[in-house]
Amino acid sequence: MATAFDIAKMQERTEQDGSVPVVAVENLCKTFGTLKVLDGINLSVNRGETLAVLGRSGTGKSVLLRLIIGIETPDSGSVSIHGQNIAGLALDQMGKIRKKIGFLFQHAALYDSLTIAENVAFPLEHHRREMSRSERGDRVMQLLDEVGMKGDFEKLPSDISGGMQKRVGLARALALEPEILLLDEPTAGLDPISSGEIDDLVLKLQREHQMASIVVTHDMHSARTIADRLALLDQGNVVIEGKFEDLQQSDIGFVNEFLKQS
């Protein structure tokens, strides 16, 4: 088992030369009942890189993100963050890794009894206890400003639209300055203008924070805009992985059909 020193060295190596991927998924399998959702997936993401995971509904894209953050447990295979396999880690050990990961849920998953500002302050209250109340308040306003929601800080999640909820979810995901950003359908259910705004926001944040990102989406336009690489899933496997041009040049029937319908 890797010691804390080994992990620190591995992280240092990753940051210096990018030789160890920030997120690495190997032979990942997950079954729900009799349904095999993921069947030996291999993927990796480096620092500052964005990978878009595409595929039909029910192909396990969201499950993949939940496995990476450890909310679900794989049947077999491994997920490594900065070279450390997260399998079998206790909840509190896993917590240390999760602090480095920002997660935007498909429906934002904002705490409905808290205001917008309290939602963004939530991770800071628990993990930045050294911050004074005013420092925390300033940080919250700065994050809300980044996502264009500064004016709505006193509202409840039920009082704002789906697109605005996603912006707030994004601000909450960025609160602890993560090294990895996982976005689950950031533009799903949004109108084209709101989708474009979210894409621009993600791109801007990518440029500013140099995070390793995995974006799960159905939206090919959004994937092309924000991702460096794309991976297309079907029947629990990665059918093709590469740049958009690689997908266009592919002669795999499913890839062509997916691109045609997108």
Added chain:
Amino acid sequence: MSNSEFIAVPPINPTLPGRLNIPLPSFAAPVMSLAEDFFEWFGSLGIFAWNVLKAAVTPPYEWRELIRQLDEVGSKSLPLVAMAGAAIGVIISMEARYSLSRFGAKSMFPATLVFSVIQIMGPIITGLVVCGRVGAGMGAELASMKVTEQIDAIEACAINPYRLLAATRILACILMLPLLTLATDACAMLTGWFAQTLVEPLSFHQFIQAGFKGATFSAFLPQTFKTAAYGLVIGLIACFQGMRTRGGAEGVGRAATNSVVLGSLFLILTDVVLVKFILVVFP
């Protein structure tokens, strides 16, 4: 019995050599399925309780959430338990006066009322009222958080949901139930005395003196503090049912119902055990 009444139950581990595929009566499959669900439920409850215990005793402690839950369970349940206590006091007063008169033991009325309230009715009524209000509320709140991924979001924020959500709620129930029981007892005795005074005037001072005559702390304290165990049962079952919910709005409704039904059932079963235990330890 014809062959059609038998079905083949697949072996638990088909690869295990020497295991026979014995045909079982047709009623066996649903019975085995029920037994499986029963043991699965208790197993999951045990794992949940262990996770909560581990989270509760290790820092960081969620003091702010605990205080919020103490208010939610304690002060917000107070009017309800006070009213329930008041009603129980009047009922016992009317019933006891009638029964005692028949046996010429009217002088025993204050002691009968005080002992009935403190030893029997006060704890169980408080437990059931709190189970109805708090159990349903906690079950529904946590279930709603579960189906809208809010609990997953807490976990994704590197916060232990067992510590933040379950341990604080269960601890609040454990701490507040004895205090609420005292409030129920006080209201029941007050209204019991008041109902008696309307028929036969008796000063409150005389009533209390006669009621507590010969009483010892060991007769009352265990009965009041046993409600901490009720709190554990109510909180644990409500949090467990809420945090394992699946299936949208229907799942939320089911979690709320199960929290109250199972909470009440286990509360009464706990009472049976505790009454026997108290009788043995405090004879």
